[in-house]
Amino acid sequence: MHGLVMRKIIILVWGFLQLPAVLAGQQIPGIPEHDEARVMESVLEKDSILIGDQVWWTMILPENTSDIAGIETVNFPELPHLITEGVEALSPILLDSVYRKKHLESLKARVLLTSFDSGSYRLPDMPLYLRKPDGVVDTLWYRGPRLYVNTIQVDTTSFQAFGLKPQMRYPLTLNEILVAVGLLLVLAGIIWLIVWIIKRRRKNLPVFGLSRPKDPPHIAALKALEAIRKQELWKKQSVKQYYTVLTDTVRIYLRDRWGIQAMEQTSAEMIGSLNRKADGDPLLTDETISTLEDMLRTGDLAKFAKHTPSDTENETSLNQAVEFVTQTALIEEEKEG
DSSP states (O other): HHHHHHHHHHHHHHHHHHHHHHHTSSOOOOGGGGGGEEEEEEEEEEEEEEEEEEEEEEEETTTTTTGGGOEEEEEEEOOOEEETTEEEEOOOOEEEEEEETTEEEEEEEEEEEEOSOOOEEEEEEEEEEEEEEOEEEEEEEEOEEEEEEEOOOOOTTTTOOOOOOOOOOOOOHHHHHHHHHHHHHHHHHHHHHHHHHHHHHHHHSSSSSSOOOOOOOHHHHHHHHHHHHHHGGGTTTTTHHHHHHHHHHHHHHHHHOOOOGGGOOOOHHHHHHHHGGGGGGGTTHHHHHHHHHHHHHHHHHHSSOOOOOOOOHHHHHHHHHHHHHHTHHHHHHHHHH
Protein backbone atom coordinates (compact mmCIF):
# COMPACT_ATOMS: atom_id res chain seq x y z
CA MET A 1 0.00 0.00 0.00
CA HIS A 2 2.75 2.39 0.98
CA GLY A 3 4.64 1.51 -2.21
CA LEU A 4 1.67 2.44 -4.39
CA VAL A 5 1.36 5.83 -2.71
CA MET A 6 5.05 6.52 -3.17
CA ARG A 7 4.84 5.69 -6.89
CA LYS A 8 1.93 8.12 -7.33
CA ILE A 9 3.85 10.85 -5.53
CA ILE A 10 6.93 10.27 -7.73
CA ILE A 11 4.80 10.39 -10.89
CA LEU A 12 3.17 13.63 -9.78
CA VAL A 13 6.52 15.24 -8.90
CA TRP A 14 8.03 14.17 -12.22
CA GLY A 15 5.06 15.55 -14.08
CA PHE A 16 5.32 18.79 -12.14
CA LEU A 17 9.03 19.18 -13.03
CA GLN A 18 8.47 18.37 -16.70
CA LEU A 19 5.43 20.57 -17.18
CA PRO A 20 7.27 23.92 -17.64
CA ALA A 21 9.63 22.39 -20.22
CA VAL A 22 6.71 21.00 -22.20
CA LEU A 23 4.86 24.29 -22.10
CA ALA A 24 7.95 26.23 -23.18
CA GLY A 25 7.77 24.80 -26.68
CA GLN A 26 3.99 25.19 -26.99
CA GLN A 27 1.42 27.91 -26.89
CA ILE A 28 -0.18 28.42 -23.49
CA PRO A 29 -3.37 26.31 -23.31
CA GLY A 30 -6.77 27.81 -22.65
CA ILE A 31 -8.77 27.49 -19.43
CA PRO A 32 -10.34 24.02 -19.08
CA GLU A 33 -14.07 23.96 -18.48
CA HIS A 34 -13.74 22.37 -15.05
CA ASP A 35 -11.43 25.25 -13.93
CA GLU A 36 -13.75 28.09 -14.94
CA ALA A 37 -14.63 28.65 -11.29
CA ARG A 38 -10.96 29.16 -10.39
CA VAL A 39 -10.20 32.03 -12.77
CA MET A 40 -8.78 35.36 -11.58
CA GLU A 41 -8.49 38.60 -13.48
CA SER A 42 -5.15 40.08 -14.58
CA VAL A 43 -4.63 43.74 -15.40
CA LEU A 44 -2.59 45.82 -17.81
CA GLU A 45 -0.81 48.97 -16.75
CA LYS A 46 -2.81 50.66 -19.55
CA ASP A 47 -5.17 49.03 -21.95
CA SER A 48 -3.91 50.84 -25.09
CA ILE A 49 -0.46 51.74 -26.36
CA LEU A 50 1.17 53.15 -29.48
CA ILE A 51 3.17 50.89 -31.78
CA GLY A 52 6.54 50.13 -30.19
CA ASP A 53 5.54 51.24 -26.68
CA GLN A 54 5.87 48.94 -23.68
CA VAL A 55 3.33 47.96 -21.03
CA TRP A 56 3.36 45.81 -17.87
CA TRP A 57 0.95 42.89 -17.55
CA THR A 58 0.33 42.17 -13.84
CA MET A 59 -1.16 39.11 -12.10
CA ILE A 60 -1.87 39.33 -8.36
CA LEU A 61 -2.72 36.60 -5.87
CA PRO A 62 -4.01 38.50 -2.81
CA GLU A 63 -3.56 37.49 0.81
CA ASN A 64 -5.99 35.20 2.59
CA THR A 65 -6.90 33.41 -0.65
CA SER A 66 -8.26 29.99 0.23
CA ASP A 67 -6.48 28.39 -2.72
CA ILE A 68 -3.03 29.17 -1.36
CA ALA A 69 -3.53 27.69 2.07
CA GLY A 70 -0.71 25.26 2.71
CA ILE A 71 1.01 25.89 -0.63
CA GLU A 72 4.79 25.49 -0.53
CA THR A 73 5.89 26.56 -4.06
CA VAL A 74 4.37 28.28 -7.08
CA ASN A 75 5.38 28.27 -10.71
CA PHE A 76 4.30 29.88 -13.99
CA PRO A 77 4.99 28.32 -17.40
CA GLU A 78 7.90 29.69 -19.42
CA LEU A 79 6.63 32.30 -21.84
CA PRO A 80 7.44 32.08 -25.55
CA HIS A 81 8.82 35.26 -27.09
CA LEU A 82 5.63 35.71 -29.12
CA ILE A 83 2.99 35.10 -26.48
CA THR A 84 0.20 35.73 -29.01
CA GLU A 85 -0.01 36.91 -32.59
CA GLY A 86 1.23 40.53 -32.66
CA VAL A 87 2.35 40.75 -28.99
CA GLU A 88 5.89 40.00 -27.78
CA ALA A 89 7.23 39.40 -24.28
CA LEU A 90 10.32 41.47 -23.46
CA SER A 91 10.95 39.79 -20.08
CA PRO A 92 10.25 36.52 -18.31
CA ILE A 93 7.57 36.38 -15.63
CA LEU A 94 8.93 38.33 -12.66
CA LEU A 95 7.66 36.94 -9.34
CA ASP A 96 7.30 38.88 -6.11
CA SER A 97 6.02 36.37 -3.53
CA VAL A 98 5.66 36.60 0.26
CA TYR A 99 6.28 33.55 2.41
CA ARG A 100 5.63 33.34 6.10
CA LYS A 101 6.73 30.27 8.07
CA LYS A 102 7.47 28.54 4.74
CA HIS A 103 3.88 29.07 3.54
CA LEU A 104 2.89 31.32 0.66
CA GLU A 105 0.76 34.28 1.73
CA SER A 106 0.65 36.56 -1.34
CA LEU A 107 2.04 36.74 -4.86
CA LYS A 108 2.53 39.31 -7.61
CA ALA A 109 3.80 38.53 -11.11
CA ARG A 110 4.69 40.93 -13.95
CA VAL A 111 5.58 40.62 -17.65
CA LEU A 112 6.81 43.45 -19.92
CA LEU A 113 5.04 43.45 -23.30
CA THR A 114 5.29 45.33 -26.58
CA SER A 115 3.74 45.23 -30.05
CA PHE A 116 4.74 46.46 -33.48
CA ASP A 117 1.43 45.87 -35.25
CA SER A 118 -1.68 47.93 -34.66
CA GLY A 119 -4.88 46.16 -33.69
CA SER A 120 -6.78 44.61 -30.79
CA TYR A 121 -5.15 41.59 -29.14
CA ARG A 122 -6.45 39.32 -26.40
CA LEU A 123 -3.63 38.07 -24.23
CA PRO A 124 -3.55 34.33 -23.45
CA ASP A 125 -4.90 32.92 -20.19
CA MET A 126 -2.05 32.30 -17.78
CA PRO A 127 -1.93 29.21 -15.50
CA LEU A 128 -0.39 29.32 -12.03
CA TYR A 129 0.80 25.97 -10.66
CA LEU A 130 0.54 25.50 -6.88
CA ARG A 131 2.47 22.67 -5.27
CA LYS A 132 1.27 21.34 -1.93
CA PRO A 133 3.45 19.60 0.68
CA ASP A 134 2.12 16.19 -0.36
CA GLY A 135 3.35 16.76 -3.94
CA VAL A 136 -0.04 17.42 -5.47
CA VAL A 137 -0.02 20.21 -8.06
CA ASP A 138 -3.05 22.46 -8.25
CA THR A 139 -3.76 25.08 -10.96
CA LEU A 140 -5.21 28.59 -10.84
CA TRP A 141 -5.88 30.65 -13.97
CA TYR A 142 -5.53 34.34 -14.86
CA ARG A 143 -7.75 35.50 -17.67
CA GLY A 144 -5.85 37.37 -20.36
CA PRO A 145 -6.97 41.00 -20.81
CA ARG A 146 -7.35 42.77 -24.16
CA LEU A 147 -4.58 45.07 -25.44
CA TYR A 148 -5.21 47.79 -28.01
CA VAL A 149 -2.24 48.92 -30.15
CA ASN A 150 -2.72 52.21 -32.00
CA THR A 151 -0.79 53.98 -34.72
CA ILE A 152 -0.05 57.68 -34.99
CA GLN A 153 -2.72 59.24 -37.11
CA VAL A 154 -1.51 61.42 -39.98
CA ASP A 155 -3.63 64.43 -40.87
CA THR A 156 -3.74 64.04 -44.63
CA THR A 157 -5.78 67.25 -45.09
CA SER A 158 -2.93 69.46 -43.86
CA PHE A 159 -0.08 67.25 -45.04
CA GLN A 160 2.46 69.07 -47.18
CA ALA A 161 5.58 67.52 -48.70
CA PHE A 162 8.85 69.44 -48.32
CA GLY A 163 12.06 69.13 -50.31
CA LEU A 164 15.38 67.96 -48.95
CA LYS A 165 16.99 70.33 -46.51
CA PRO A 166 20.52 71.52 -47.34
CA GLN A 167 23.41 70.32 -45.26
CA MET A 168 23.60 72.15 -41.96
CA ARG A 169 26.73 74.26 -41.58
CA TYR A 170 28.06 75.25 -38.20
CA PRO A 171 30.21 78.36 -37.66
CA LEU A 172 33.90 77.89 -37.04
CA THR A 173 34.90 77.87 -33.38
CA LEU A 174 37.98 79.51 -31.89
CA ASN A 175 39.55 76.11 -31.16
CA GLU A 176 39.17 75.00 -34.80
CA ILE A 177 40.79 78.24 -36.02
CA LEU A 178 43.71 77.86 -33.58
CA VAL A 179 44.26 74.25 -34.66
CA ALA A 180 44.29 75.24 -38.36
CA VAL A 181 46.74 78.11 -37.71
CA GLY A 182 48.97 75.81 -35.67
CA LEU A 183 49.08 73.22 -38.46
CA LEU A 184 49.96 75.90 -41.02
CA LEU A 185 52.79 77.20 -38.82
CA VAL A 186 54.16 73.70 -38.33
CA LEU A 187 54.01 73.06 -42.09
CA ALA A 188 55.75 76.37 -42.84
CA GLY A 189 58.45 75.53 -40.27
CA ILE A 190 59.08 72.13 -41.86
CA ILE A 191 59.38 73.68 -45.36
CA TRP A 192 61.79 76.35 -44.08
CA LEU A 193 63.92 73.71 -42.34
CA ILE A 194 64.14 71.60 -45.52
CA VAL A 195 65.19 74.63 -47.61
CA TRP A 196 67.77 75.66 -44.98
CA ILE A 197 69.28 72.14 -44.89
CA ILE A 198 69.52 72.03 -48.70
CA LYS A 199 71.32 75.40 -48.77
CA ARG A 200 73.76 74.29 -46.08
CA ARG A 201 74.50 71.09 -47.96
CA ARG A 202 75.16 72.93 -51.20
CA LYS A 203 77.67 75.15 -49.40
CA ASN A 204 79.30 72.10 -47.75
CA LEU A 205 78.41 73.47 -44.35
CA PRO A 206 77.37 71.33 -41.36
CA VAL A 207 73.62 71.09 -40.89
CA PHE A 208 73.79 71.44 -37.12
CA GLY A 209 76.36 73.29 -35.07
CA LEU A 210 78.70 76.11 -35.95
CA SER A 211 80.67 75.94 -39.18
CA ARG A 212 84.43 76.05 -39.05
CA PRO A 213 86.02 79.32 -40.12
CA LYS A 214 87.31 78.98 -43.65
CA ASP A 215 91.06 79.19 -44.14
CA PRO A 216 92.39 82.06 -46.26
CA PRO A 217 93.11 81.00 -49.85
CA HIS A 218 96.90 80.85 -49.43
CA ILE A 219 96.66 78.80 -46.19
CA ALA A 220 94.28 76.31 -47.79
CA ALA A 221 96.52 76.03 -50.86
CA LEU A 222 99.73 75.54 -48.81
CA LYS A 223 98.05 72.79 -46.74
CA ALA A 224 96.96 71.00 -49.90
CA LEU A 225 100.45 71.31 -51.45
CA GLU A 226 102.06 69.93 -48.31
CA ALA A 227 99.71 66.92 -48.43
CA ILE A 228 100.69 66.36 -52.08
CA ARG A 229 104.38 66.47 -51.14
CA LYS A 230 103.86 63.78 -48.48
CA GLN A 231 102.01 61.49 -50.90
CA GLU A 232 104.89 61.49 -53.44
CA LEU A 233 102.64 60.19 -56.18
CA TRP A 234 105.36 60.53 -58.86
CA LYS A 235 107.35 57.83 -57.05
CA LYS A 236 104.35 55.48 -57.31
CA GLN A 237 104.16 55.66 -61.11
CA SER A 238 101.19 58.05 -60.84
CA VAL A 239 102.66 61.06 -62.61
CA LYS A 240 99.48 62.02 -64.44
CA GLN A 241 97.44 61.89 -61.22
CA TYR A 242 100.16 63.88 -59.44
CA TYR A 243 100.03 66.79 -61.92
CA THR A 244 96.22 66.68 -62.02
CA VAL A 245 96.03 67.19 -58.24
CA LEU A 246 98.79 69.80 -58.32
CA THR A 247 97.25 71.95 -61.07
CA ASP A 248 93.74 71.65 -59.53
CA THR A 249 95.12 73.01 -56.25
CA VAL A 250 96.52 76.01 -58.10
CA ARG A 251 93.23 76.52 -59.97
CA ILE A 252 91.28 76.61 -56.65
CA TYR A 253 93.77 79.15 -55.29
CA LEU A 254 93.31 81.40 -58.31
CA ARG A 255 89.55 81.21 -57.93
CA ASP A 256 89.55 82.05 -54.21
CA ARG A 257 92.35 84.64 -54.43
CA TRP A 258 91.29 86.70 -57.48
CA GLY A 259 87.91 85.27 -58.48
CA ILE A 260 89.26 83.71 -61.67
CA GLN A 261 87.10 80.83 -62.90
CA ALA A 262 90.23 78.76 -63.40
CA MET A 263 88.51 75.38 -63.05
CA GLU A 264 86.96 75.90 -66.52
CA GLN A 265 90.07 77.42 -68.15
CA THR A 266 93.10 75.98 -69.91
CA SER A 267 96.62 76.80 -68.76
CA ALA A 268 97.00 79.51 -71.38
CA GLU A 269 93.67 81.07 -70.37
CA MET A 270 94.73 81.12 -66.73
CA ILE A 271 97.98 82.91 -67.55
CA GLY A 272 96.03 85.44 -69.60
CA SER A 273 93.66 86.07 -66.68
CA LEU A 274 96.63 86.60 -64.33
CA ASN A 275 98.24 89.10 -66.71
CA ARG A 276 95.02 91.11 -66.68
CA LYS A 277 94.94 91.03 -62.87
CA ALA A 278 98.60 92.17 -62.68
CA ASP A 279 97.68 95.82 -63.28
CA GLY A 280 95.91 95.99 -59.91
CA ASP A 281 98.14 93.67 -57.93
CA PRO A 282 101.83 94.64 -57.57
CA LEU A 283 102.77 91.12 -56.43
CA LEU A 284 101.75 89.63 -59.75
CA THR A 285 105.07 90.37 -61.44
CA ASP A 286 106.23 88.92 -64.71
CA GLU A 287 108.68 86.68 -62.86
CA THR A 288 105.95 85.29 -60.57
CA ILE A 289 103.63 84.61 -63.47
CA SER A 290 106.48 83.04 -65.43
CA THR A 291 107.20 80.65 -62.52
CA LEU A 292 103.59 79.45 -62.55
CA GLU A 293 103.61 79.20 -66.34
CA ASP A 294 106.64 76.85 -66.22
CA MET A 295 104.87 74.58 -63.72
CA LEU A 296 101.67 74.48 -65.81
CA ARG A 297 103.61 73.71 -69.00
CA THR A 298 105.33 70.71 -67.37
CA GLY A 299 101.96 69.50 -66.07
CA ASP A 300 100.33 69.72 -69.50
CA LEU A 301 103.16 67.68 -71.03
CA ALA A 302 102.77 64.99 -68.35
CA LYS A 303 98.94 64.85 -68.62
CA PHE A 304 98.39 65.22 -72.34
CA ALA A 305 101.69 64.47 -74.18
CA LYS A 306 102.64 61.30 -72.25
CA HIS A 307 105.83 63.01 -71.09
CA THR A 308 107.46 61.45 -68.05
CA PRO A 309 109.25 64.12 -66.03
CA SER A 310 112.19 63.22 -63.86
CA ASP A 311 111.97 63.23 -60.07
CA THR A 312 113.82 66.54 -60.04
CA GLU A 313 111.28 68.09 -62.42
CA ASN A 314 108.42 66.78 -60.30
CA GLU A 315 109.83 68.30 -57.11
CA THR A 316 110.61 71.53 -58.96
CA SER A 317 106.98 71.81 -60.15
CA LEU A 318 105.72 71.43 -56.57
CA ASN A 319 108.22 74.04 -55.30
CA GLN A 320 107.15 76.46 -58.07
CA ALA A 321 103.51 76.11 -56.98
CA VAL A 322 104.47 76.77 -53.34
CA GLU A 323 106.59 79.77 -54.35
CA PHE A 324 103.77 81.26 -56.43
CA VAL A 325 101.24 80.93 -53.57
CA THR A 326 103.68 82.30 -51.00
CA GLN A 327 104.66 85.35 -53.06
CA THR A 328 101.13 86.31 -54.02
CA ALA A 329 99.75 85.77 -50.49
CA LEU A 330 101.89 88.46 -48.91
CA ILE A 331 99.44 91.21 -49.82
CA GLU A 332 96.70 89.29 -48.00
CA GLU A 333 98.82 89.00 -44.87
CA GLU A 334 99.54 92.76 -44.93
CA LYS A 335 95.80 93.51 -45.20
CA GLU A 336 95.02 91.17 -42.31
CA GLY A 337 97.74 92.81 -40.24
